[in-house]
Amino acid sequence: MEMLNVAHIQKSFGKVEVLKDISFSLEQGQxxxxxxxxxxxxxxxxxxLNFLETPDVGTITVGGEQIFxxxxxxxxxxxxxxxxxxxxGLVFQSFNLFPQYTALENVTLACKxxxxxxxxxxxxxxxxxxxxxxELLTQVGLADRMHNYPHQLSGGQQQRVAIARALALEPDILxxxxxxxxxxxxxxxxxxxxxxxxxxxKMTMIIVTHEMAFARDVADQIIFMDGxxxxxxxxxxxxxxxxxxxxxxxxLARYNENN
Amino acid sequence: MNAMxxxxxxxxxxxxxxxxxxxxxALGLPLGLIISFGTMSKWAPFSFLLQIKAExxxxxKILCFIGKFxxxxxxxxxxxxxxxxxxxxxxxxxxxxxxxxxxxxxAMGRLEAALVAFVINYACxxxxxxxxxxxxxxxxxxxxxxxxxxxxxQIFFKITLLQMVKRIVPPMGNEFITLVKDTSLARIIANKxxxxxxxxxxxxxxxxxxxxxxxxxxxVACGILTILLNVAEKKLDYFRM
Ligand SMILES: Nc1ncnc2c1ncn2[C@@H]1O[C@H](COP(=O)(O)OP(=O)(O)OP(=O)(O)O)[C@@H](O)[C@H]1O
Ligand SMILES: [Mg+2]
Numbered sequence: 001m002e003m004l005n006v007a008h009i010q011k012s013f014g015k016v017e018v019l020k021d022i023s024f025s026l027e028q029g030q031x032x033x034x035x036x037x038x039x040x041x042x043x044x045x046x047x048x049l050n051f052l053e054t055p056d057v058g059t060i061t062v063g064g065e066q067i068f069x070x071x072x073x074x075x076x077x078x079x080x081x082x083x084x085x086x087x088x089g090l091v092f093q094s095f096n097l098f099p100q101y102t103a104l105e106n107v108t109l110a111c112k113x114x115x116x117x118x119x120x121x122x123x124x125x126x127x128x129x130x131x132x133x134x135e136l137l138t139q140v141g142l143a144d145r146m147h148n149y150p151h152q153l154s155g156g157q158q159q160r161v162a163i164a165r166a167l168a169l170e171p172d173i174l175x176x177x178x179x180x181x182x183x184x185x186x187x188x189x190x191x192x193x194x195x196x197x198x199x200x201x202k203m204t205m206i207i208v209t210h211e212m213a214f215a216r217d218v219a220d221q222i223i224f225m226d227g228x229x230x231x232x233x234x235x236x237x238x239x240x241x242x243x244x245x246x247x248x249x250x251x252l253a254r255y256n257e258n259n
Numbered sequence: 260m261n262a263m264x265x266x267x268x269x270x271x272x273x274x275x276x277x278x279x280x281x282x283x284x285a286l287g288l289p290l291g292l293i294i295s296f297g298t299m300s301k302w303a304p305f306s307f308l309l310q311i312k313a314e315x316x317x318x319x320k321i322l323c324f325i326g327k328f329x330x331x332x333x334x335x336x337x338x339x340x341x342x343x344x345x346x347x348x349x350x351x352x353x354x355x356x357x358x359x360x361x362x363x364x365x366a367m368g369r370l371e372a373a374l375v376a377f378v379i380n381y382a383c384x385x386x387x388x389x390x391x392x393x394x395x396x397x398x399x400x401x402x403x404x405x406x407x408x409x410x411x412x413q414i415f416f417k418i419t420l421l422q423m424v425k426r427i428v429p430p431m432g433n434e435f436i437t438l439v440k441d442t443s444l445a446r447i448i449a450n451k452x453x454x455x456x457x458x459x460x461x462x463x464x465x466x467x468x469x470x471x472x473x474x475x476x477x478x479v480a481c482g483i484l485t486i487l488l489n490v491a492e493k494k495l496d497y498f499r500m
Contacts, residue, residue: 050406078410086408096403100421100498109417110407151499169407 009058029202033219089171156187272456291385297335373445432488
C-alpha cells in the first residue's frame with residue numbers, strides 16, 4: 001500500500017528556489033534514505049512534510065488522504081494543521097529535548113497534553129500513557145535512564161529519547177534529519193541500531209543521512225538530491241553501488257574519498 | 260533624644276524606600292514585558308513598498324527606508340534608549356516639576372512622582388532583560404513542540420516559560436538589588452526616605468551616626484533579596500539548557 005505521495009513540491013525562500021518540483025512516493029513499512037550535498041534542500045523537504053515550512057506548490061498525501069494542497073492551504077485552520085502534522089514524526093539533528101523534563105516526561109508530555117485537551121486525563125489514562133512511555137524508552141535501551149534529565153544524558157542517549165518521544169504519538173511516517181550528525185563517532189552506532197530496529201519492525205521512515213553504508217544496508221529506497229531536485233532514486237543498494245547519473249557518481253566518489 | 264527614637268524614626272521613613280521598591284516591581288515588571296513586546300514588534304505597515312520594482316538610486320533608497328519602517332518597534336526602542344540613557348535622578352525631577360512647568364496647574368504628589376519615574380525607568384531595564392530571555396530561546400524548542408502537535412499556548416506554558424524564567428532570574432536579580440539602593444534617589448524631590456531622614460539629624464543635631472547606620476538597612480534588604488534569589492536559582496538548577 002502506498003503510504004506517502006509527494007507531488008510537485010516547490011519551495012522558495014525569497015528569491016532562492018530551494019525545492020524545485022519534488023515528487024516521490026513511499027510504500028507502507030518501507031524506509032527511504034535521502035542523501036545529497038549540503039544545501040541541496042533535504043532539511044527543507046522534511047520540514048515541509050512536518051508543516052514547519054509551507055510549500056508554495058504541490059500536494060502531500062498520506063494513506064490516500066490528501067493532507068496538504070498548496071492551493072487550499074490558506075483555508076487550513078491551526079487545528080487542522082495540528083491534526084495533520086501528527087501523521088508525521090520528526091527527529092531533529094540537534095535532538096531538541098525539553099531540558100526541564102526527564103526522559104520519561106519528554107516522551108509522555110505531548111500525549112498527556114492531548115489527553116487533557118480531550119478531557120480524558122483520568123488516572124487510568126495517565127497510567128496508560130506512563131506505561132507506554134516506559135515501554136518506548138525500554139525499546140530504545142534507556143529503561144534505566146528514564147528519570148534522568150537531558151543534560152545528564154550523552155548525545156546518543158538524548159537522540160534515542162528523541163526517537164522515543166517521536167514514536168509516542170504513533171506517527172504514520174517517522175522522519176529523521178541527520179540523526180547522528182551532531183554525535184561523536186563512537187555514539188552514532190547506538191542511534192543507528194535503534195533506527196535499524198525500527199526498520200525491522202516495518203516502521204515507515206524517511207531518513208536524511210550522510211551515513212552511506214547505513215543507508216545502503218537499512219533503507220529500502222534512496223533519493224539523491226542536488227540543487228533542490230531529485231537527481232536519482234531507486235532501491236538503496238542499487239543506487240549506492242551502481243549509480244546511473246553523473247552527479248550521483250561524483251557525489252558518492254567524493255564521499256568515499258573523504259571516508 | 261535617645262538613640263532608640265532615632266532608629267525608630269529611620270525605620271519609619273524606610274517605609275518609603277520599601278514602598279518604592281515593591282510598587283516598582285509590581286508595576287514595572289508587567290510594563291517591562293509589554294515594552295519588550297513593543298521592541299520586538301515586526302509590524303511594518305509599509306513593507307509592500309519593498310516589493311515595488313524601482314531602479315537603484317535615490318527612489319529605491321527612499322522606498323527601502325519607508326518599507327522597513329517599523330513604527331511600534333522604532334518608537335519603543337527610542338523610548339527605551341532615552342530612559343536608559345538619562346539618569347534616574349533627572350527623570351524623577353522631570354516627572355515632578357515637568358508637568359507643572361509645561362501645563363501649569365497643581366504638581367503631582369512627591370511620592371507619586373517618584374513612583375511614576377521609578378516604574379517607567381525600571382520597566383525599560385526589565386524590558387531589555389525580557390527581550391534577551393525571549394530572543395535567546397532556541398527555535399528548536401518551539402519546533403519540537405509544534406511537531407508533537409502542541410498548541411502555541413501549550414508550547415509557551417509547558418516549554419518556553421520555565422526556560423525563560425531560568426535565563427532571566429540572574430540579570431533580574433541584579434536589577435532588584437540596584438533598585439533597593441536606588442530608592443533613596445527619591446529624596447531629590449524631598450521624599451523623606453531613610454537617607455533624607457538621617458541627613459536631617461546631621462544638619463539639625465550634628466549627629467553623623469544615623470546616616471552611617473542607614474547602611475545596615477540597605478545591607479539587610481539586599482541580603483534578604485540575595486537569599487531569595489539564590490533559592491530561586493537553586494530551585495531552577497535541576498536542569499541545564
Ligand atoms: N529559512 C530559510 N530562509 C532562507 N533560506 C533558507 C532557509 N532554510 C533553508 N534555506 C536555504 O535553503 C537551502 C537548502 O537548505 P537545507 O537546509 O534544506 O539543505 P540541506 O540539504 O538540509 O543541507 P545540509 O546537508 O547542510 O543540512 C540552503 O541554501 C539554505 O541556505
Ligand atoms: Mg539539513
